[in-house]
Amino acid sequence: MCRATITVGAALLAALSHVADASPASKFLKLRQRAEHAVQTITGRAQDVTVRWAVDRPTPAMVLGLQVPTQGADASQRAVRFVEQHQDLVGPVTLRPLDVRSTRDLTVVRLQQEHRGLVVLGAVATVALDSGGRVTALHSATRPVTLKDVRPRLTASRALAVASGALHSRASGGVARLAILAGAPARGAGEPRSGAERSACAPPEVKGAPDVTARLVFEVTLPMNIDPRGRRHLVDAHSGEYVGWQVGVIGDGAEVRR
Amino acid sequence: MRTNCSLRPPTPPDYKWLALLLLLPMACDSDSVTEDGAVVPDGAVLADQAPSPDTVAGPWANVFKTNPVVDNKQTTQVLLANITSSTGVLTGKYVDVWNCLPEPGGPPLQLMGMTGTLCHVKQQALPGADGSYLQIKPPDNYVAGNDSFAEVMMYHHIDTIRRHYSEDFGLKHLDQQAIYALVNLQGYINGMNAWMGMPNAAFSPGGAFLQAVGINVKGDAIVFGFNNSALTGLPLVNFTYDASVSYHEYTHYTIGGQTLALTAAPDKYGLSPTPLALNEGLADYFPSSFLDNPRLGDYALGNQARDLTEDHRCPADLRGESHNDGTIPSGALWAARQVLGSTVLDQAVWNAVLTFTAGTTFDEAAVAILAEIKKVAPDKHDAIKTIFETRGFAGCVRLVQHKDFTANPFDPLSGAGYPGTYSVQTSYPDGLPAYLQYKVAIQSTTQEVTITYHGEKSSTYGSGGTGDVWVALKPGSDAIVYDYSSGAGKHDAKAVLKGATDGTNDKLVLSGDCVQQGDLVFQFLNRDNAEGQLTVIKVSQSDTKTNTVDNFTGCGR
Numbered sequence: 001m002c003r004a005t006i007t008v009g010a011a012l013l014a015a016l017s018h019v020a021d022a023s024p025a026s027k028f029l030k031l032r033q034r035a036e037h038a039v040q041t042i043t044g045r046a047q048d049v050t051v052r053w054a055v056d057r058p059t060p061a062m063v064l065g066l067q068v069p070t071q072g073a074d075a076s077q078r079a080v081r082f083v084e085q086h087q088d089l090v091g092p093v094t095l096r097p098l099d100v101r102s103t104r105d106l107t108v109v110r111l112q113q114e115h116r117g118l119v120v121l122g123a124v125a126t127v128a129l130d131s132g133g134r135v136t137a138l139h140s141a142t143r144p145v146t147l148k149d150v151r152p153r154l155t156a157s158r159a160l161a162v163a164s165g166a167l168h169s170r171a172s173g174g175v176a177r178l179a180i181l182a183g184a185p186a187r188g189a190g191e192p193r194s195g196a197e198r199s200a201c202a203p204p205e206v207k208g209a210p211d212v213t214a215r216l217v218f219e220v221t222l223p224m225n226i227d228p229r230g231r232r233h234l235v236d237a238h239s240g241e242y243v244g245w246q247v248g249v250i251g252d253g254a255e256v257r258r
Numbered sequence: 259m260r261t262n263c264s265l266r267p268p269t270p271p272d273y274k275w276l277a278l279l280l281l282l283p284m285a286c287d288s289d290s291v292t293e294d295g296a297v298v299p300d301g302a303v304l305a306d307q308a309p310s311p312d313t314v315a316g317p318w319a320n321v322f323k324t325n326p327v328v329d330n331k332q333t334t335q336v337l338l339a340n341i342t343s344s345t346g347v348l349t350g351k352y353v354d355v356w357n358c359l360p361e362p363g364g365p366p367l368q369l370m371g372m373t374g375t376l377c378h379v380k381q382q383a384l385p386g387a388d389g390s391y392l393q394i395k396p397p398d399n400y401v402a403g404n405d406s407f408a409e410v411m412m413y414h415h416i417d418t419i420r421r422h423y424s425e426d427f428g429l430k431h432l433d434q435q436a437i438y439a440l441v442n443l444q445g446y447i448n449g450m451n452a453w454m455g456m457p458n459a460a461f462s463p464g465g466a467f468l469q470a471v472g473i474n475v476k477g478d479a480i481v482f483g484f485n486n487s488a489l490t491g492l493p494l495v496n497f498t499y500d501a502s503v504s505y506h507e508y509t510h511y512t513i514g515g516q517t518l519a520l521t522a523a524p525d526k527y528g529l530s531p532t533p534l535a536l537n538e539g540l541a542d543y544f545p546s547s548f549l550d551n552p553r554l555g556d557y558a559l560g561n562q563a564r565d566l567t568e569d570h571r572c573p574a575d576l577r578g579e580s581h582n583d584g585t586i587p588s589g590a591l592w593a594a595r596q597v598l599g600s601t602v603l604d605q606a607v608w609n610a611v612l613t614f615t616a617g618t619t620f621d622e623a624a625v626a627i628l629a630e631i632k633k634v635a636p637d638k639h640d641a642i643k644t645i646f647e648t649r650g651f652a653g654c655v656r657l658v659q660h661k662d663f664t665a666n667p668f669d670p671l672s673g674a675g676y677p678g679t680y681s682v683q684t685s686y687p688d689g690l691p692a693y694l695q696y697k698v699a700i701q702s703t704t705q706e707v708t709i710t711y712h713g714e715k716s717s718t719y720g721s722g723g724t725g726d727v728w729v730a731l732k733p734g735s736d737a738i739v740y741d742y743s744s745g746a747g748k749h750d751a752k753a754v755l756k757g758a759t760d761g762t763n764d765k766l767v768l769s770g771d772c773v774q775q776g777d778l779v780f781q782f783l784n785r786d787n788a789e790g791q792l793t794v795i796k797v798s799q800s801d802t803k804t805n806t807v808d809n810f811t812g813c814g815r
Binding site for chain 1: 621681740
């Protein structure tokens with residue numbers, strides 16, 4: 001399988017450079033327009049094409065009913081070339097082939113988004129190909145990331161301590177790895193309004209709309225005696241702030257009422 | 259299987275099995291521990307595993323084909339296929355089974371100021387002198403936690419479901435490596451002199467769950483425990499003995515640890531709890547389809563077994579708990595199976611599932627599955643689409659007509675769940691939207707509306723207290739909708755208000771232009787780190803103003 005890392009959207013990034021200081025909304029709309037054009041181009045007059053747009057990302061969550069011929073030595077190469085040729089469908093992101101899975105009818109290549117060599121959590125695109133090597137579907141959870149500084153300002157052991165402390169524990173141990181959390185504004189951006197505004201009754205406003213596309217985080221797994229839920233905790237690798245958690249053990253609870 | 263024990267009051271949803279270590283085990287009669295061991299019927303073999311004519315003695319073993327209840331405690335002889343170990347331990351090409359025995363040798367365990375020892379990980383099941391495993395039979399006590407039969411059950415059933423997925427649907431990636439499977443997970447607590455089983459089963463992507471307790475596993479793992487305490491309120495069962503539970507966890511593994519992993523995904527109506535719920539629904543549907551039995555966990559879950567023939571719908575049955583909410587797609591798929599048959603439908607569903615991402619929602623999944631069905635059974639497409647839409651698997655608008663309710667705060671299925679800021683990494687400036695929105699009809703004579711509510715935070719070890727829950731209001735019949743183009747979730751509600759506490763509940767009193775005849779839509783917004791559930795939601799209307807101090811009278815209409 002192709003292990004090369006591919007970067008798509010270099011031209012798009014350059015094109016967007018002039019709006020670097022623009023609002024998140026204008027960036028979003030710019031990328032959405034490009035993605036819409038890409039969808040139109042790729043679907044053409046094909047019938048039975050279905051597109052679902054992501055609400056919180058400028059690119060489509062899925063495009064179904066495609067029949068796009070591709071070239072490549074294997075499915076992985078074909079998927080990579082497809083994404084390279086239709087980069088606006090996934091936005092200006094770097095993708096690396098993650099794995100190839102198949103059923104009787106199709107082959108699915110999963111592509112993991114990376115940013116400066118770090119995994120972007122949860123940001124995966126899948127490209128489905130039929131037996132003739134044609135791309136039939138694209139699913140994507142990718143997000144543009146412009147975070148420049150990916151050097152942590154705290155150590156992994158400090159991140160473990162922060163996560164442990166968030167659970168009111170002083171115990172040590174666990175595993176931490178650096179990653180990118182995309183779509184997560186830094187502290188202060190878009191925080192809830194204060195209680196003093198409770199009687200305002202005014203239409204809601206976004207206070208301090210976030211202009212941060214991503215955070216550098218430590219993804220922390222704590223020992224079970226600290227967190228029996230087995231969650232993956234997130235600690236901001238710049239500020240040391242405890243960000244939150246994501247599901248670490250799936251399917252715990254074959255039953256739920258006890 | 260039912261026990262004679264009285265049920266213990268339910269404990270909070272986030273109590274995990276380690277919390278149960280604090281509970282003294284109770285001696286309790288149940289048919290699982292008083293019945294005799296299994297009887298192997300003469301000549302009973304699985305049809306697809308009949309020995310070839312030249313087979314003299316192979317690795318035969320006794321298993322429950324489904325579970326002790328359905329099988330009436332009768333075991334069936336099967337061939338254990340694909341064993342690769344030279345010593346006869348149950349390490350195979352596709353599954354590597356280990357036991358966790360109640361004996362010294364395990365890593366230390368620390369929990370809430372208490373110390374103990376985790377069980378000892380080792381492989382115990384070995385063939386007898388004839389090369390078979392037939393000497394291994396169900397123990398008299400199913401929940402003693404020291405049996406080799408659990409290893410045999412696990413090995414056979416994981417290899418069985420792997421073969422089904424690989425050979426029948428072409429999921430060949432499952433053939434590339436063996437999954438680590440651990441049975442009889444339990445712990446010993448010092449001072450209590452008791453080994454306590456984990457009354458559950460789980461899939462641990464990357465094995466993190468096991469690594470964190472000192473068990474050196476590299477790669478995905480599935481773990482199974484047993485319940486030996488009547489205090490849990492669960493039947494005294496070994497989860498390994500229920501094939502559907504083994505298949506359920508293996509299906510999570512087949513879907514993959516990065517797929518359908520989000521507890522909540524941003525969408526038009528706020529946050530949808532459906533990606534993880536879909537994961538659970540699929541992990542119920544595929545095993546049920548394979549077994550041709552719509553009840554998942556009939557033995558292991560007792561009266562909590564999930565019945566796919568029940569007509570669960572979105573939004574009416576959505577609770578924000580993944581196993582519960584998963585019954586919506588699993589039920590829809592089971593109904594579709596009656597139209598299309600399992601062979602065609604299951605292949606179509608797998609084709610779609612492999613393309614899903616971490617945040618694929620019910621609606622997106624339904625659309626993708628329908629697209630696959632259209633390829634292979636276009637004449638059935640519309641019928642299946644109708645099923646999906648009727649059940650709310652497709653096109654669910656999470657807006658329901660309000661009905662007053664008071665929930666049991668310790669029962670995650672009786673309230674209305676909401677997410678916490680720690681579990682959602684998307685910004686919502688006014689607070690994280692609860693999963694459901696409510697609509698109430700304001701009468702022409704109404705002068706004052708009171709919304710009474712209570713948000714109960716959850717925490718790892720029980721209730722986390724009262725949540726900081728606000729209310730978004732929007733006049734009319736249309737749902738509150740969200741826009742994310744600014745980088746944060748902005749809603750189109752007209753007001754966001756916080757009720758005043760009366761010591762027990764929050765009360766939001768509306769009058770003036772906040773109250774007009776017609777529908778009013780409201781949605782709860784959580785500003786806490788912790789997730790929780792609305793345990794009280796009541797709406798009352800009065801023809802007179804009873805409270806002129808704390809009323810909200812200007813709602814920006």
